[in-house]
Amino acid sequence: MSISVSHINKSYKTVKALQDISFEVKPGELFGLIGPDGAGKTTLFRILTTLLIADEGKATVAGFDVVTEYKNIRNSVGYMPGKFSLYQDLTVEENLNFFATIFGTTIEENYELIKDIYVQIEPFKDRRAGKLSGGMKQKLALSCALIHKPKVLFLDEPTTGVDPVSRKEFWEMLKRLQEKGITILVSTPYMDEAALCDRIALIQDGKILEIDTPEAIVRHYPKPIYNVRANNMYQLINSLNTYEFNHSVYPFGEFVHYTDRRTDFNPKELQAYLESKNLLNIEIEKTKPTIEDTFMELAKS
Amino acid sequence: MNKNKVIQVEGLTKMFGDFTAVNAITFDVEKGEIFGFLGANGAGKTTAMKMLIGISKPTSGNATVAGFDVYTNAEDIKKNIGYMSQKFALYDDLTVKENITFFGGIYGLSRAKIKEKSNELIEELGLQDVANQLVGSLPLGWKQKISFSVALLHDPKIVFLDEPTGGVDPITRRQFWEMIYKAANQGTTIFVTTHYMDEAEYCDRVSIMVNGKIEALDTPKKLKEQFKAANMNDVFLKLARG
Numbered sequence: 001m002s003i004s005v006s007h008i009n010k011s012y013k014t015v016k017a018l019q020d021i022s023f024e025v026k027p028g029e030l031f032g033l034i035g036p037d038g039a040g041k042t043t044l045f046r047i048l049t050t051l052l053i054a055d056e057g058k059a060t061v062a063g064f065d066v067v068t069e070y071k072n073i074r075n076s077v078g079y080m081p082g083k084f085s086l087y088q089d090l091t092v093e094e095n096l097n098f099f100a101t102i103f104g105t106t107i108e109e110n111y112e113l114i115k116d117i118y119v120q121i122e123p124f125k126d127r128r129a130g131k132l133s134g135g136m137k138q139k140l141a142l143s144c145a146l147i148h149k150p151k152v153l154f155l156d157e158p159t160t161g162v163d164p165v166s167r168k169e170f171w172e173m174l175k176r177l178q179e180k181g182i183t184i185l186v187s188t189p190y191m192d193e194a195a196l197c198d199r200i201a202l203i204q205d206g207k208i209l210e211i212d213t214p215e216a217i218v219r220h221y222p223k224p225i226y227n228v229r230a231n232n233m234y235q236l237i238n239s240l241n242t243y244e245f246n247h248s249v250y251p252f253g254e255f256v257h258y259t260d261r262r263t264d265f266n267p268k269e270l271q272a273y274l275e276s277k278n279l280l281n282i283e284i285e286k287t288k289p290t291i292e293d294t295f296m297e298l299a300k301s
Numbered sequence: 302m303n304k305n306k307v308i309q310v311e312g313l314t315k316m317f318g319d320f321t322a323v324n325a326i327t328f329d330v331e332k333g334e335i336f337g338f339l340g341a342n343g344a345g346k347t348t349a350m351k352m353l354i355g356i357s358k359p360t361s362g363n364a365t366v367a368g369f370d371v372y373t374n375a376e377d378i379k380k381n382i383g384y385m386s387q388k389f390a391l392y393d394d395l396t397v398k399e400n401i402t403f404f405g406g407i408y409g410l411s412r413a414k415i416k417e418k419s420n421e422l423i424e425e426l427g428l429q430d431v432a433n434q435l436v437g438s439l440p441l442g443w444k445q446k447i448s449f450s451v452a453l454l455h456d457p458k459i460v461f462l463d464e465p466t467g468g469v470d471p472i473t474r475r476q477f478w479e480m481i482y483k484a485a486n487q488g489t490t491i492f493v494t495t496h497y498m499d500e501a502e503y504c505d506r507v508s509i510m511v512n513g514k515i516e517a518l519d520t521p522k523k524l525k526e527q528f529k530a531a532n533m534n535d536v537f538l539k540l541a542r543g
Contacts, residue, residue, distance in 0.1 A: 036470030037441040134342045161387075161467055163341040163496055164534055165541040189468045190497075192534075204470065233503065234482035250475050253502035253532060254521060292471050299472060 001060070002027045002152050002183035003048065008057035010043055017043040019206045021057070025185055025199075030178045032197035033187040034295070040206040041187040042082060045156045048185070049079045062151045075103065078145035082156040084137050088130030092121055092140055095129050096147060103148030113180065114143045117173055135166045142173070146182075153177065155186040159193065171196050191292035202295050209298040214291060221289035221297065223247065226267065227255040230279040239277040243270070250296060257293060258284075305332050307459055307490045308353065313362035315348050322348040324513035325362060330506075332458075335481060335491040337501050340510030341541045346494055347463070349510070353492070354461055355379050367458045380409075383452030386463035390448035393437030397428055400436055401451060408455035422450045442473030449480055453489065460484065462493040466500065478503055498534035507533070509540050516540055 003025035010018040018040045025031040033041050046052035048061055050070035058065070064072040086095045096118070100107050111118075121139050124132065129140060138158060145153060155174075159167045171193065178184055186197070194200045195214045202209040202217070210217055230236040236256055240249040247259040260270070267284040274282050308330035315323040323345045330336045340346045351357035353366050355375030364371045367381040391400045401422060405415035423432050426446055436444060445465055452460050462481075466474045478500065485491050493504065501507050501521060508518040517524055517540055521533055530536045 036473075037468035039470075157468075161342075161464065161496065163344075163541070164498055164537050165341050167496075168538065189470075191471060234479075234486050237479060237482065250472075251478055251503060253499040296472050299470070 001025065002029065003031075003059070003061050003185060005044075005048070005059045006057055008044070008047060008054045008059060010040075010047065010052070010054050016206050018047075018054070021206075021208055023201055023208065023211050025183060027183055028178065028181055030174060030184045030186070030196075030198045032194055032200040033185065033203055034189075034191060034194045034200050034291070035187070035203035036189050038205070039203045041203060042156055043206075045079070045081075045154050045185075045187065049077060049154055050074060075148070076150055077152045077154060078148070078150035079154045080141050080145040080156065080158060082160065084141060086129045086137070086141055086144060089128060091126050091128055092132070093125040095140060096143055099144040100147045105148050107147065110147055110149050113149055113177075114146050116176060117146075118143045134162065138162065138166075138170065146177070150182065152183045152185070155184065157187050157189065159188055159190060167193070191290070191295060194291040200291075202291075202298060204295075204299050209295070217291060217294050218289055221294050223259045223297075224265070225287055225289045225293060226258045226260075227252075227283070227285050227287040228258045228270075228274075229255050229281070229283040230274060231281045232279065235277065236274070236279055239274055239279060243273060248297065248300070250293070252290075252292075255287075257287070257289075306330070307332050307368075308336075308364070308366050308492070310353070310364045311362060313349065313352060313364050314360050315345075315352060315357065316360045321513050323352070323359075326510070326513075326515045328508055328515060328518055330459075330490060330492060332490055333485055333488045334506065335485050335493065335504045337504030337507035338492060338494045338510070339501055339507060339537065340494075344510040344541075345513040346510055350461060350463060350492075350494070353378075354382060354384055380455075381458050383455070383457040383460040384463075385445075385448050385452040385460070385465055387445075387465060387467045388463075390444055391436045391451065394435060396435055397423070397432050397439075397447060400447070401454070404451045405454050410455060418454050422447075422454075426450060440473075442469045442477070445469055446473070446477060446480065449477065453484060457489065459490040459492060462491065464494055464496065466495065466497060474500075498532065498537055501533040501537075509537060511541055 001024045006022050008018055008021040035041055047054050048059060048066060050066050050073050053067060061073050062076040066073060096107055117139050121136050159170055174184060199213050201211045240246055240256060240258055245261050247261045250257045271282055271284055306329045311327050312325045313323060314325050338346055352359050352371055355371060355378035359371060366378045369377040398419060401419045402415055405418060423429060466477055481491055506520050507524060508515045524536050528536045528539050530539060
């Protein structure tokens with residue numbers, strides 16, 4: 001296993017940041033930790049990159065124990081923290097050189113690995129890192145995390161606050177790195193990115209809700225789910241929220257995703273109810289659940 | 302001026318040296334509308350928003366917000382709008398109640414009014430148990446809900462929301478949007494930026510900025526038709542990638 005986590009617990013004073021976390025990541029796998037701010041993702045990353053010691057439990061990365069063999073881990077992993085943590089006063093090239101030197105290598109030696117990403121910022125190699133745009137900082141940080149050819153790459157929320165176009169490009173880069181044999185553990189609060197991982201762990205409030213492939217997680221959704229639409233979104237949400245048989249009511253883009261408490265639910269009854277609330281142009285049709293539906297269903301119970 | 306147009310923008314431009322950050326944008330926002338202001342990082346959204354909330358002077362063009370001119374009446378604009386961003390929301394070292402009192406005071410509400418609004422807000426958000434806790438100890442989703450309510454304290458005509466839901470869990474994100482709908486339904490105009498494309502669908506109309514210009518502006522439905530896209534994410538990708 002590239003990463004093996006077994007019954008990890010970590011608390012800060014009264015806050016239980018991580019509770020009994022266990023999972024494994026196979027060599028070459030792209031594994032996603034999916035959850036909102038405060039779920040414990042960063043704490044877990046810091047434990048696995050040997051920057052923090054767990055209260056209980058064991059973990060290995062690239063075959064090394066995170067406590068007793070932390071020096072070996074530091075040589076074999078790349079870590080891109082959520083906060084930009086390069087030297088703002090060094091230029092792009094100086095930053096990269098710095099990280100290469102620290103790990104006893106050179107830019108030339110591993111250029112092949114970062115080429116794809118670095119060529120995009122190379123025209124700005126004499127610019128100070130602090131003066132780069134968000135997207136360029138991200139590419140530089142990734143280049144620095146890769147310059148010593150790590151076996152395992154840790155990316156903590158690399159796409160938070162990043163627009164959809166840059167997000168898509170970033171995930172394409174990750175796929176290419178994966179093809180080069182690097183194991184990747186990536187966290188994100190964007191549920192739509194979960195589908196791009198081989199396997200994912202849904203995490204909230206320090207607990208893992210489920211671990212599986214994105215397809216399987218969606219398949220496990222327990223109820224039939226419906227797209228509901230009407231002429232007034234706000235009234236529609238209010239009416240569905242006060243419907244006595246509702247199980248869940250969540251806006252999803254142009255629709256509301258609705259599930260019913262009854263096993264013999266008939267959409268026609270709901271249609272009649274919504275009509276009685278003076279809603280117009282009502283549409284109710286069965287739809288497929290998404291990762292986000294599953295996440296909310298698991299987080300609810 | 303048309304009374305129903307609470308934001309009117311015409312040829313608004315901002316230059317930094319020879320770089321045109323916002324390039325002659327023109328649009329209107331109506332009272333009670335939820336207006337989504339989208340664009341890639343660096344497209345000029347923040348610069349445009351700063352001009353609209355009266356903290357950055359345009360290089361050229363015209364704009365009125367809540368009936369006030371951005372060049373000459375910036376102070377009046379600030380009194381008539383609410384603003385909330387993900388980066389700056391509330392003071393972590395003050396309690397929920399203290400934050401409400403502080404912002405109420407900033408907005409010039411009377412003590413009696415602050416007390417009334419404070420009770421209302423705490424009741425509505427179900428914050429009775431945490432009203433005297435430091436905001437820093439609360440989950441992000443709660444903070445964002447409180448922050449939005451605080452931005453509405455002085456009954457502003459328009460609320461500007463700059464990526465209000467980034468990183469917030471999916472359930473709270475939806476509760477947040479229900480609050481937005483409610484405010485809009487009561488006549489408050491909502492001007493919102495987001496990177497969640499499903500949230501773009503919740504807006505009445507959406508504009509998309511590319512390299513300083515507004516390249517598309519319409520209802521989500523019409524934008525999807527125009528760009529032959531299944532959802533707003535595809536619209537965005539098609540536009541921003543050219």
